[in-house]
Amino acid sequence: MSQQHILVVDDHDEIRDLLGSYLQQHGFQITTANGGEQMKAVLAEHHIDLVVLDLMMPGEDGLSLCRQLREQDGPPVIMLTAMSEDADTIVGLEMGADDYVTKPFSPRVLLARIKAVLRRNEHQEETGSHAAGDASRIAFPGWVLDIHQRQLENAQGVLLPLSTAEYRLLKVLLEHPRQVLSRDQLMDLTRGREAMPFDRSIDNQISRLRKKIEPDPKVPTLIKTVWGGGYMFTEETQIS
Incomplete structure (x- = not known):
């Protein structure tokens, strides 16, 4: 290697x-x-x-x-x-x-x-290429996530920078719309079993994603917190 x-x-x-x-x-x-x-x-x-x-x-x-x-x-x-x-x-x-x-x-x-x-x-x-099959783009209200380019684009065509961790977390949420995913599930799906004790927490990553994609991050409508359960992406997605 x-x-x-x-x-x-x-x-x-x-x-x-x-x-x-x-x-x-x-x-x-x-x-x-x-x-x-x-x-x-x-x-x-x-x-x-x-x-x-x-x-x-x-x-x-x-x-x-x-x-x-x-x-x-x-x-x-x-x-x-x-x-x-x-x-x-x-x-x-x-x-x-x-x-x-x-x-x-x-x-x-x-x-x-x-x-x-x-x-x-x-x-x-x-x-990364397996969960959504041969998908290249995942659309949700106001946004399109380009899988191949790892870029998020809004309705006006403006690209929004995402860290590797943010991209991975958003992709997992979009691939499981309207499903409650626990923090442990999100960690396994985004990081495998390689997570370290000092890794940025799922909660912090969710907070940063909300600031980027939610109309009002203080009252999130796309990524909902399910108390005692985890998080859920509330809208349907379109995979192409």
Whole structure:
């Protein structure tokens, strides 16, 4: 099996060197970049399996770069944030980041997060085409989810960025309309048995999805909470 290729994007030389050396020792191929320009050059030349992306950088910051990666259906993203950047962290997750680690952090923690995101991504690639048969698009009121492109489009044709975790969760809900799915069922269907204790919870992912697709996220009508049961997608879907 070929090495999985990780791109570390950070403007601090010490962090890039530390992470690069540590991840190489654990079997990954590593490329580093000091900002957005170098990141884009690397992505143009290499297949990258995951990007570790610093939030605060001169020039284009991590939020802008993360949004661009998601719009281009790029690789999964783990963001590095400072403890004082809670609001920006939330925005980063909404922009499509798959996970985040706060500074200062242990390289072991980041390694575990990387492995968890890569496993989830591999699980999705292996199983994603089976649940809906040969479907390429799933439509529901006001939206269309493109399975092949992993993109969500509204009625005006505007694309909405989704993280890998958000895409996977929405797809599962759309494939089981008007069925109550427990949290455990959702975890199994979206992550397999590879879930880690510190993974983003199903509840948090549901909350982020509601903010993106519900007319009023505070009074959700598409994704209903079934107390004691889990969640249910309330509308019929059209698979094509």
